[in-house]
Amino acid sequence: MTHRARVRRSLDAIADGLFAIVLALLNVLVLGFWLAGLVLSPVPVLGAELFSVSTRVVRWRADLERRIGTRAGEPIRRPYPPAPGGMERGTRDWLRWVITDPATWRDFAWLLPGALAGAVLGLVTLALPVYGLAGVGLLPLWLHLGGAWFGYGVFWPTTNNLEAWLALPQGLVFLAGGLILAPLLRATRLKFARLFLAPTRAAELRLRVAHLTTTRADTIDAQAAELRRIERDLHDGAQARMVSVGMTIGLAERLVRRDPAAALKLLAEARASSTEALVELRHLVRGIHPPVLAERGLEGAVQALAMSLPVPTEVISHLPGRLDTPVESAVYFAVAEVLTNIGRHSRARSAWVSVRHDRGVLSVEVGDDGVGGADAGRGTGLQGITRRLNAFDGTMSVFSPRGGPTIVIMELACALSSPRI
Structure with a gap:
């Protein structure tokens, strides 16, 4: 400080x-x-x-x-x-x-x-x-x-x-x-x-049970909504294009003997449609689990997010191993949401991300020197992060007085699955 x-x-x-x-x-x-x-x-x-x-x-x-x-x-x-x-x-x-x-x-x-x-x-x-x-x-x-x-x-x-x-x-x-x-x-x-x-131990236990009941319901709702989104994207995007590709190839089969030129043109259209369908499938897969996260882990994925941000962002990370895949994905999307908010609303000149794992607790701090005023009770972005972390019994705290700075602290208990050699 x-x-x-x-x-x-x-x-x-x-x-x-x-x-x-x-x-x-x-x-x-x-x-x-x-x-x-x-x-x-x-x-x-x-x-x-x-x-x-x-x-x-x-x-x-x-x-x-x-x-x-x-x-x-x-x-x-x-x-x-x-x-x-x-x-x-x-x-x-x-x-x-x-x-x-x-x-x-x-x-x-x-x-x-x-x-x-x-x-x-x-x-x-x-x-x-x-x-x-x-x-x-x-x-x-x-x-x-x-x-x-x-x-x-x-x-x-x-x-x-x-x-x-x-x-x-x-x-x-x-x-x-x-x-x-x-x-x-x-x-x-x-x-x-x-x-x-503050709550007593008995009250803590009651709140814990109520919290787990609520987060369980939120997690089920979030999973159902995610499945519906994937089904909708597949139905409206890649599936529709693949159906179009099949119909185009079938039409080309009928014209290949009578009008080879028209058949070749239809086959070219089918190839272009299949390429677009493949691109949409790749985007859909990235939305489920980004390849950079699978290849480089949370540290590399957060660094990639910071490089794409219009605000100069420093990443300080110390993870002696890899996190479990569900936890890694949840933290990645939570950090991505906070960094997106910084780029859109903070008017900051600089930002930072700190990731560390100590005594079985993963702590992620994202901050900026912008105008402040962020409120977790308003808007769906921070509330979505809270729901995402609640599924892993995690917590999020937002400190954002008027005039800044804004600091978002996310913590969740987790173990490292594969220590580095």
Whole structure:
């Protein structure tokens, strides 16, 4: 990480410290709102509706903290299981299901401790650099202007100027310490929130089962859609051309004795159609499993993708062996989709791809220095990558603030099938 990136990260953490103080006050308000809904819940209609709204507000506040953690590189997973099928949000059945969920009560339990931790750590995060700035610039300037107002010179050995010069190194120390500690304090606050807002082991198991059920259904749907696409391409492309070739050759057989010239012309057309059908078949095969991937492996295939990209792209790869063919294909198409998005939307000047395998986990990082703003919740490209990786129990994280950079991290557990000799 460059010095500029470190300073930017520290400034973001300081801004988050100010935001944490505001959110601490919001926690108190949300807690009071929920307690009011709880007290008035026995009141017919109005009490139940107020309690339902306050419960949803608490869950919204907890989700906001999880999104802040994800943006800061400290992701906190949602612990809520999917709602039973056919249950509408906000109904009495939905409220009963939410109230019986242990994660909901963990959200309530976090509000007050989260407010205290956010306020204390946010104040420390903000106070250190502000005090340092006062010592570096504001305090010496104020003392000098005060001395000049009363007729003292800048370098004249007065008490005011001496205090100003002594405050300068102290301010530098506090400013540097504040910039260094700001990301650590933010990480501490988010890890404290994770104790309450992250899923427990039992919740992890439930989410795991629900995730596998969903990914299994997505994988089956994706495979069926891929088979339909291949069948459609074969039917509309190569199969139609081969039927045309057969009809043309049959017509040439009838004309070969009566009109040899016309028969030769038909045979030439048949040969051209067979050549076009062969080209279409090759394109279709490349779409299923690219030959460069089979010949050169994931490293070579990614390098070939980078060379075809209009943006200068650096590839850093360390794979001591080959991956299983299905995993290799899924990662290749995922990287190809991200690189295509970079070429179309990022307006980047440079990009990079990092591929490494460590302790049974394949990690792929694709980034660019473009305009940022990528959102996995919008558009079908990133969602398609997520579905593709879900089939192998993989994950994808997108970090793309406005103004950039954009970093897409893909991870999946897999083994190397054939180590290099």
